[in-house]
Amino acid sequence: MAHIIPHAPPDPGAVTALSARTLGGHAAPGRWMLDAVSTTSGRRLLGRDDELRSLFGHLDEVGTRGCAIGLLGEPGVGKSALQAEAVQHARSLGFTVLTARGSQSETHLPFASLHQVLRPLLHRADRLPAMQRDALLACFAMGESVEVNPFFTFLAVLELLVDLAARTPVLVCLDDLHWMDQPSIDALAFVARRITGERVVVLCTSRPAPLPFADAHTVEWTQLRGIDEASAAALLDARAPRLTPAMRDRVLAQARGNPLALVEFATALESGRYTWTELDDDLPMTTRLERAFAARAEHLDPAVRAILTVAAVDDGDDVGDVLAAAQILHGAPLDRAAAQPAFEHGLLTVVGERYHIAHPLVGSALRQAMPPATRQRAHEALARVLAAHPDRAVWHRASSVSGRDERIAAELEQAAGNAQRRGAIASAAAWLERAAALSPDPRSQAARLLSAAELGYQLGRFGQVEQIKAQVTGMTLRPRDRSRLAWLEGVFHDGSTGEPAEVRHLVDMARQATEGQDVELAMQLLVGAARRVWWRDPGAPLRHEIVLAARQVDVPGDDPRLLAIYALSESHEQGPLVIERLARWPADAGGRPDLAGLLGIAAFCTGDFRRAVAFLSTPVQELRAQGRMSLLAEALAIRAWAEIYLGTFDAARSADEAMRLADETGQSLWAATARIAVALIDGVGTGWDTRHDLLSEAQHVALRTPNAASSLLAGVQLARGIAELGANRHEQAYSELRRVFQPADPAFQRMQQVWALGYLADAAVHTGRHAEARSTLAAMERIAGTSPATGSIIALEYSRAVLADAASAEELFRTAMDGASSGLPWHRARAELAYGSWLRRQRRAVESRESLRAARAAFEAVGARTWAQRADQELRATGERGWRPTSSPRERLSPQETQIAELAAQGLSNREIGQRLFLSHRTVSTHLYRIFPKLGIVSRNQLADALQSRDGA
Structure with a gap:
């Protein structure tokens, strides 16, 4: 249940008596305290001084930095108790505290835990930008929007929290994170990554494995062990002073420092309702604790047990719903008074109309103890009570049947569609898997499983997709589902699984789809096959098969999918045709960002980098506006490399953001692609x-993904080679670059080798390998071929010049400077540097200076500091002195700061910038506060001039 805990400080004179249950009206079985042992909040957890010191330190420092921290440990080790202490300390510091607690029965319910956190703040949703507000309310089924993007929901959560933090620091407590629904976890992870500059602390508790957040760096985790022996003995003696010495020793030994075990074993033994058998020595701690909790419920009367039975399987927190369903189960009227024994025995907790199972092990014990038929009747009763909540009701109906049921399976599939429209992709996948389990028709079962796997692919969940694929393999499949399964093969490597047999299988599936007039599926399969051959070349015959299969599909000759297939499969062979047909398309692909993305891929793979940047900029803008971060990262990564091949070395344009997203x-794989781009840019600069x-x-x-190695490793070698060239380490440069050209090397890539040729030629000239390079x-x-694209022409013209003999070199250098590279400062500067160096070696030092000066100035202008220094070294060798490198104030900014400064210079507000970059508006404000002094300015209207300045300041 969510609530804001008031931040009035506690009575400083208060002394808290030993309690295993009470916390501000909440039952908390894992909490243990001793009289008159003081900390800042007037109490102390035994054996947890170091952990408390760390937690309190994070809270004390919230004014300087926000953070996300977490406690990992087995059930009962004291995670929730430590969290409760942190809450009390936060209250004493004036924090607003927001809480949510995961429940095993709620893991399928999308955004349930997020709703707990935000319930006290939802009245402020109207202050959010419209897209964020609509997305947030829609995810809770509270708004009119029927389809939303989850990242706008996440951004809305962030904005609500940081706006609240502007008034008072905020502590977000997420207890039992491992039981929270995945959409909530995703939203909270998004927030946790963006609070460094905010007065927000996120404190999580979770069981150790697996970690709830996929990214291990999202939260700073602390592993909790049992308390030390002396503390365990003190706790046990305070809680159960009448235990016999033998039984006391047994409890201490079996509990192994687990505080909840110490308290519950002693409580159960003293009650006489729990007997300890020798078999307990072989049971895991969790099972023994469940038995201890189960002992509390065994003696309660049937009415209370009916309430507990319903509560154990309920996916909500409304007392009224539980009582109504328990009344159906019990067969007689029930009221709040009937539930009182469950609260008194520490099995349920309640505040107002909201209740919780006191501890996850209580719910687990109750579910383990109930017969299957009883559990099914409880779910059936809840389904009846929750008729006004169709999605929740159908889930309980699904849990109330023991066999397969197509009607319920279809309802679950519909509910999955509702969840997907609300941005709860993970929950939709879970609902589809449940629908598959209830499907009487094996073909429908397989189709629903494949739909779940496709959603898993969208979420990047390799394990889930592989598990479903293994389950579906061998099942009865409809023809279209066989093709869907084939498409899923290797999909996590973005088509990097380039084994010829797998690629041919995709082509065969595409031909079947073509024969069946399923154009969309045929093209999807062929694009997947073509992506595979880009990452790893399976050989010319198979690449040509893909092209032939694509020609058989009934689509127009300039269809972007067709052009992408041609370019990915036969970049050189189909290049002229692809480039000619790309010219028919406007830069925004007629307002279709999905098509523009495919056209950008086609342009990139053929080396038409100017068009690639133009085409890819359209989907970048649209995907950013739609909040589709996954596809945005891919588009930015490809655009970053198109920019690099054009000679634009600015990580702030595309590469840095691609890497972060x-x-x-x-x-x-796209993160690795972007990393290489950032490193290459760093090497040039x-x-x-x-x-x-x-x-x-x-x-x-x-x-780690060897079938993807060729394209990635080619980029790695290019980055290393360029860095070595910039440092005048030519032997090392040649060694690094040569790998890209050797077919037996893992770094070989048939298209990228052409684009790297000019750099190899540079290294060859300085190491005496002219013949080999020629x-x-x-x-x-x-x-x-005879009609290459711009990228290949630049490389060929440059290489011909630097590798030419003395008689023909000068004319070829003129062609290199005035040809394809003429409008590209980086490439022209490289040609001028090479030409000036050649002139100097021909003893024409005075003539060489003009080209070398032009090269130095151009390199400096594009931020290629190492190359400007190379040009200056050549000039110094001619006798010219006196150059001092200048610097641009923007060089003092990080790539993200540069992005923010440029957007602010364009007149965008902090909120608009935040929405574009998936940051809070306060984070943008903080960045600008740091940017201004770096640029030597005091206001936004000075940004544009400062970003262009190269005054050496």
Whole structure:
């Protein structure tokens, strides 16, 4: 149950008596305290001084930084008790406290736990931007919107919390996080990653494995062990002073420092309703504790047991619902008084009309003890009572039957659709799996499982998809579902599973779909097959098979899917045709961002990088507006590499954000792709002497998914090669770059090798490998063909010039400077640097200076500091001195700060910037507060000039 705990400080003279139950009206069986042992809140948990000191320290420091912290431990070890102490300390500091507690029976109910947290704040939702407000209310089925994006919901949660934190610091307590529904966990993880600059502390408790948050860095976890022997003895003696010495020793030994076990074993033994058998030595701690709790309920009368039975399977917290359902189960009228023994025995807790099972082990014990028929009747009673809540009712109906039932399965499938429209993708997948389990028709069962797997793919859950695939394999499938299953194969590597047999299987499935006039499925399968051959080349015959299969599908010749298939499969062979047909499309693909994304991929894979950036900018804008972070990360990662190949080295444009979003959405391959881009940009700008951490991380991802290795590793080698060139380490540069051109090397990639050619030629000239590099150049000319795209032309023109003999070099350098690279400062500057260096080596030092000065100025302008220094070294060799590198104030900003500054310079408000970048408006304000002094300005209207300034300040 959610509530705001008032932040009035406690009575400083109060002394808290020993209690295992009471906390401000809440029953808390795991809480243990001793009289007159004081801490800041007038009480102390035995054996937890270090943990309390750490928790209180985080709360005390909330003015300087927010944080997300968590306590991991077995049931009863004291996680909730420590959290309760943190609540009391937070209240003494003036915090507003928001709470939620997970329940095993609520894990399927989307946004249930989030609603607990936000219930006291929902009246403030009208102050949110419209898209955020609508998304938040829709996820709770409280608004008119029927379909929402979850990331706008998440952003709304963040905004509500940081607005509240502007008035008073906030503590968000999430107890039993492992039992919370996945959409709530996702929303709270989003918030936890963005509170560093806010007066917000998130405190979680959870069982140790698996971690609730997929990203281990979201929360700073502390593993709780049992309390020390002296503290355990003191607690037991205070709670059960009449135990015999033998029984006391037994309890201490069996509890192993678990505070709840110490209290509950002693309570059960003293009551006489629990007998300890030798078999208990072999039972796990959880089972023994469940037995102790079950002993409390065994002697209660039938009316109370009916209430407890319903409460144990209920997915809500309304006392009235429980009493109404228990009355059906009991067969006689029941009121609040009938439930009183359950509260007195510490099995249920209640505040107002909201109740909770006192401890998860109580609910587990009650469910374990009830016969299956009783459990089914309880679910049936709740389904009747919850008729006004169709989704909850159908879940209970599904739990009330023992066999398969198509009607209920269909209702569950419909409820899954409702959950999906509300942005609760994880819950929708769970509902579909339940619907599959109830499906009498094996084909319908398989179809529903595949739908669940497709949702799992959207969420990036490899394990779930693999588990469902294993379950579906061998089942009776409809033809279309066989194709869906084939598409799911390897989908987590974005098509990186390039085994020829698997690719051919996709092509065969696509041909079957074509014969069945299922154009959409055929194209989906062929795009998947083509993606695979980009990541890892399965050979020319199979690549051509994909192209032939695509030509058989009844789609227009300029269909973006078709162009993407051509470009991914046969980049060189189909390049001229693809480029000609791309020219027919406007940059925004006629207002269709989904099509623009495919056109951007087609342009990128053929080396038409200008069009790639233009096409990809449309879906970037649209996906950002829609809050679709997963697809946005992919589009940004591809655009970042198109920018790099054009010679734009600015991580703030695409690469840095792509990396952060891909990390957050669990897309390891796109995160690795972006990491390589960020490292390469860093190498061009400032250089690095040792292997970059980001490259090592990306390489680890590549080697962990070997079928994806070629494209990723080619990028790693290019980044390392360029960094070595910038540092004038040519031998190392050649060694790094050469790998991209060797077919037997894992880093070989047939298209990327052409784009890397110019850098290899640079390294070859400085290491005396002219003949070897000229042989490679000839091979690349054959591969590129007679009508290559801009990316290939730039590389070929440059390489021909630097590898030419003395007689033809000058003319080829002119072509390299004035040809495809003429409008691209980075590429023209490289040609001018190479030309000036060549002139100097020809003893034409005076002539060389003009080109070398132009190269140095251009490198400095694009932020390529290491390369500007290379050009200056060449100039110094001609006798010219006196250059001092200038700096731009924007170089003092991080990529994210640069993004924020540029958007603010365009006139966007803090809220508008926050919504674009998935940050709170207060975080944006904090960033701007730090940006202004870095730029030497005091107001927003000075931003535009400051960002363009290169005054050396």
